[in-house]
Amino acid sequence: MATTMALNAIQKIAAKKIFQLTGKNMSDPREYNAVKRHVIARNNRLVAGWGKQHDLFQNAEYINGSLYSGGQRLDFSFKDWNTAMQPQNVQGAKNVGNKCYVLAKQMVNTPMKILMTGAPGTGKTSLAMAILNFMASEGFSVMTVSTMELAHLMENRFEATDVKDRLYYLEKLMKTADVLLLDDLGTEGGMKKDAKPVRKDMQELLFRVANARLDLKRNEPVHSTIVTTNCETKELAQMYNEKIISRIVPHNRQQIVDFSGLQDVRK
Ligand SMILES: Nc1ncnc2c1ncn2[C@@H]1O[C@H](COP(=O)(O)OP(=O)(O)OP(=O)(O)O)[C@@H](O)[C@H]1O
Ligand SMILES: [Mg+2]
Structure with a gap:
């Protein structure tokens, strides 16, 4: 599922780090959207105080x-x-x-x-x-x-x-x-x-x-x-x-x- 929400500067750095660590292809739209969802979901949880900052x-x-x-x-x-x-x-x-x-x-x-x-x-x-x-x-x-x-x-x-x-x-x-x-x-x-x-x-x-x-x-x-x-x-x-x-x-x-x-x- 694609997300229309844009990442902020800190979230972009987090996404980049995930691509570096996993060796995933950032220019593949499916992989990019999956990582984007992951970063946004983690951010939402942290705001709510639930979920760890595990990579x-x-x-x-x-x-x-x-x-x-x-x-x-x-x-x-x-x-x-x-x-x-x-x-x-x-x-x-x-x-x-x-x-x-x-x-x-x-x-x-x-x-x-x-x-x-x-x-x-x-x-x-x-x-x-x-x-x-x-x-x-x-x-x-x-x-x-x-x-x-x-x-x-x-x-x-x-x-x-x-x-x-x-x-x-x-x-x-x-x-x-x-x-x-x-x-x-x-x-x-x-x-x-x-x-x-x-x-x-x-x-x-x-x-x-x-x-x-x-x-x-x-x-x-x-x-x-x-x-x-x-x-x-x-x-x-x-x-x-x-x-x-x-x-x-x-x-x-x-x-x-x-x-x-x-x-x-x-x-
Ligand atoms: N509705 C279902 N659809 C597909 N596979 C199922 C379904 N129900 C059970 N199975 C399969 O049957 C097997 C037994 O199920 P499961 O281990 O989940 O049962 P359980 O309720 O945990 O049993 P136990 O109490 O003995 O641990 C598993 O291989 C499981 O994948
Ligand atoms: Mg069981």
Whole structure:
């Protein structure tokens, strides 16, 4: 999408720097417009106090530092969301897709918390990744952390020094990413029926992260956090201290995407 807005002198310097850093072709109108949108969007956010002054290389650090389930990144965009994969509930699939898209658009202007809840295989991680891809294209730093993989790292931290270093770096990124996806929260607490409190050191880490992502005085998010889970909030509360859940889970229904009524597409 072309933008008719002209860049001011400082924005022009920022755009030039992006072209230099990325080796993109400034005389290609499509690339020029993409960078222009990026610079204007960042400027608008800074005026509103949301979003960091990360450059494209810093943004890559968050993606590279991510911790994916099974070590695999699910590459998914809104255009990949196929409502025909839910033949028994096409409208339900449409609704969750549309709701996530609307929330992504709102997130460009305001940091927020989002909760995606529902049964396995209903598309929660896919739509969360679609939001992350969308936000990355708007110039935000995005990061994914599978809580199961994080718990696994925690378990191994005393065995290997490189794991300790990795955790230290991970925490720093998790505190500062513009958009953080906590994927599959609750699986690390065991299966639903025998849910037990999550290990103390992991709770403490998540508490520090949750605090860093919140303006504690105004009680509003300073960065966006998306949680996907198979659990009900009360089940999460059995695994995590309520102070953590209260900080990362939204209380407003508008920011809760409910996948119930959709089928497990893996079946
Ligand atoms: N509506 C859809 N359109 C296209 N692909 C879909 C759709 N729903 C699910 N998929 C695909 O099905 C697979 C499972 O979806 P996904 O991992 O997003 O489910 P999930 O709700 O996160 O499951 P879990 O709770 O087990 O983590 C993925 O490969 C995903 O891309
Ligand atoms: Mg998932």
